[in-house]
Amino acid sequence: MTITATWSYPTAIRFGAGRISEIADACASAGITKPLLVTDKGLASLPITQNTLDLLETAGLGRAMFSDVDPNPTEVNADAGIKMFRDGGHDGVVAFGGGSGLDLGKLVAFMAGQTRPIWDFEDIGDWWTRADADAIAPIVAVPTTAGTGSEVGRASVITNSQTHEKKIIFHPKFLPTIVICDPKLTVGMPPAITAGTGMDAFAHCLEAYCSPHYHPMSQGIALEGMRLVKENLPLVYADGTNIDARAHMMSAAAMGATAFQKGLGAIHALSHPIGAVHHTHHGTTNAVVMQQVLLFNKPAIADRLAMAANYLGISGGFDGFYDFVGKINTTLGIPKSLTDLGVKNPDIDVLVTSALKDPSCGGNPIELTRENTRKLLMACL
Incomplete structure (x- = not known):
């Protein structure tokens, strides 16, 4: 039996083996013309990541990648990713990987247009309303593990490198515009x-x-x-x-x-x-x-x-x-x-x-x- 489906709950999900081939079309649908692919250090050099960059490059979307992401990502990782996003003139993020890559990719897209520090958007009360919602870049999420589900989440878990506490940063627009769930990407786990x-x-x-x-x-x-x-x-x-x-x-x-x-x-x-x-x-x-x-x-x-x-x-x-x-x-x-x-x-x-x-x-x-x-x-x- 071949499992294939297209869902719109909780967001648009392109589900099925081989659907990573649609990455460029997903970026276009999300309005992204110059994506920054964000992933973790361990995935950066693997074939599944390089193949995805090939697909983006072939479609004329560039080949930019940020991979300085720790297993428990921190605000230090975030600051470096935000700088690369801004300096490169990117207009969206492909968040690629397990929970760490997905969480940091979403955070980079969220923070790139904000002026307040990360911790001002912790999941406390209505702190999320402090964000400039119009400045949040679109996100295409591509999970390579089957665990966190961050690809359909409205938050990122970020470790404060000073206090060693995990903080949940929340905003409804953390939810990626499009998700590609391709089980072939998880085979190498x-x-x-x-x-x-x-x-x-x-x-x-x-x-x-x-x-x-x-x-x-x-x-x-x-x-x-x-x-x-x-x-x-x-x-x-x-x-x-x-x-x-x-x-x-x-x-x-x-x-x-x-x-x-x-x-x-x-x-x-x-x-x-x-x-x-x-x-x-x-x-x-x-x-x-x-x-x-x-x-x-x-x-x-x-x-x-x-x-x-x-x-x-x-x-x-x-x-x-x-x-x-x-x-x-x-x-x-x-x-x-x-x-x-x-x-x-x-x-x-x-x-x-x-x-x-x-x-x-x-x-x-x-x-x-x-x-x-x-x-x-x-x-x-």
């Missing part, structure tokens, strides 16, 4: 990255599903997203060339980021500061803390997860769902604890303080306090 990014997609769906906020559309998307991960992540981990399973995982990633408009929770509240301070892989960190967060939230989510378990074909209600998470983590080679992940001698107080300041806290089914967050973090170590 190493198994460990396939696993970590896939569990990131699962965490997005799981936390959105468990969030107490009201958003039935997101609720349904989250439930089906979990099913796609459950059925396809073990397949692509075992055989990275399985294009249909890769396609389903790309769908699940976009679904997770669409669903978490309903909210995230303690998984991400813990993962963000741990990643910022200890430089762990975001999705893998989510997977490591997932079971402990499930136990923490059990009083509030047991019945809801029992319904999800039924839909997913998991017996045993909440306990069966909990056991499933443990089994899939083992299958994917996910470390058993944060210590095993490489979190050594953590400053617990600093991590707890940062976790409680993270916007994800607001979607957790049980209110996070300094005392219970500390216990939860200690249980994950």
